[in-house]
Amino acid sequence: MFPLLKYAEDDVNRHLAAVTADRVAESLAKPRKGWFDLLNLISPAAYPFLPEMRRAAQSMRRRYYGKTVSVYAPLYIGNTCVNSCRYCDFRVQHGGTVRRNLTLDEIGVEAEAIRKTGIDSLLVVAGEDPRVNTVAHLAEVGRILKGMFSNLSLEVAPQTEAGYRELFGAGYEGLICFQETYDQMLYREMHPAGPKSDYSFRLETQLRAGRAGFRLLGCAFLLGLGPWRREAASLAAHAFYLMRECYTAKVQFAFPRICRVEGGFVPPCEVDERDLELMMLAFRIVFPQCCMTVxxxxxxxxxxxxxxxxxxxMSAGSRVTPGGYAVLSQHHAADVAQFTLSDDRSPAEVYAAVRANGQEVVFKNWDNRI
Ligand code: SF4
Structure with missing residues (x-):
């Protein structure tokens, strides 16, 4: 569980099992909702309320975001990694993956290709490799990309607060770090070696970034590793904590789900689509102001x-292999990506689908005046 939570796993399980339909209805009706309301809304008793929860979530979402969907693209700048995450094909022991770190010129070529699709928000992603992806290198990448995109976020190895200050100065404003699991024992089992085996350093990542000035703090657990309701309870506690400690930043939720693929990692606690939807609706209802990505x-x-x-x-037209947008030749097209994409539509097709549902695509939220 999230370490600062004063309730143990057994307390959470007992509460979830005791939730009744009346409790769910009470939580839905409250004007301001807290951690126990989140538990009520993700409990098995909430299933019959799905239609009502869709309506409530949509109304909250409209209040804060209108009929808009903001879009971004990830740019994988490298896939060398010194960690050993059991569920990832980028792990250091996995021999089958072609490893590549893009040069600054190649990063520019990839960025140009993304920019041509209209995308103006970029998420820079890299495996954890302190030999290559130093703060100085990431800052150099940021300074180049900042001239091309109005919004830059990072999903790389956790850094110190001083490192985040330098990266913020280079133009990054958002930080994404998945805790993967809040269960410390399971965390040790899934991350047996490498810097990522330090649970606490990873858990405090958003706090350090928030103190360094970052405006968007992305949190998630990896759906499929541990029982999802227990993990969701921890994620919510983590979010309430960050909203208190880093009140100038916005928290963003993501719900990355391990989908079973042939020959791939078999998730011990698979999450189906109905549970995923229930959880996302519950988080939108309890945290109406927070960002959420799919x-x-x-x-x-x-x-x-x-x-x-x-x-x-949402992302549009994502490629999860370094060089996947423009640098890779056909010869390399079979490179191993970090995970399997289920939505391979082009950015134009994603925009068209959003508009067909009566929503507006937002490329740029605001201008950085620094
Ligand atoms: S999940 Fe991230 S840190 Fe772990 S092996 Fe994959 S790329 Fe490396």
Whole structure:
């Protein structure tokens, strides 16, 4: 569980099992909702309320985000990694993956290709490799990309607060770090070696970034590793904590789901689409002001539906292999990506689907005047 939570796993399980339909209805009716309301809304007793929860979430979402969906693209700048995450093909022991770190010129070529699609928000992603992806290197990348995109976020190895200050100065404003699991024992099992095995350093990542000035703090657990309701209870506690400690920043939720693929990692606690939707609706209802993104791991139909009720942000035309937008030749097209994409529509097709549902695509939220 999230370590600062004063309730143990057994307390959470007992509460979830005791929730009744009346409790769910009470939580839905409250004007301001808290952590126990989140538990009520993700409990098994909430299933019959799904239609009502869709309506409530949509109304909250409209109040804060209108009929808009903001879009971004991830740019994988490298896939060398010193960690050993058991569920990832980028892990250091996995020999089958072609490893590549893009040069600054190649990063520019990839960025140009993304920019041509209209995307103006970029998420820079890299495996954890302190030999390559130093703060100085990431800052240099940021300074180049800042001239091309109005919004830059980072999903790389956790850094120190001083490192985040330098990266913020280089133009990054958002930080995404998935805790993967809040269960410390399971965390040790899934991350047996490498810097990522330090649970606490990872858990405090958003706090350090928030103190360094970052404006968007992305949090998630990896759906499929541990029982999802227990993890969701921790994620909510983590979010309430960050909203208190880093009140100038916005928290963003993501719900990355391990989808089973042949020969791939078998998730011990698979999450189906109904549970994923229930959880996303519950988070939108309890945290109406927070950002929420929907992963490209999900199928187009689900993504198009969930941006109407819960998520306000989605990627479009994602490539999860370094060089995947423009640098890779056909010869390299079979490179291993970090995970399997379920939505392989082009950016134009994603925009068209959003508009067909009566929503507006937002490329740029605001201008940085620094
Ligand atoms: S999940 Fe991230 S840190 Fe872990 S092996 Fe994959 S790329 Fe490396």
């Amino acid at each position: 992963s490209t791991r999900e199928a187009p139909a689900f993504r198009d539906r969930i941006v109407l009720t819960a998520a306000d942000n």
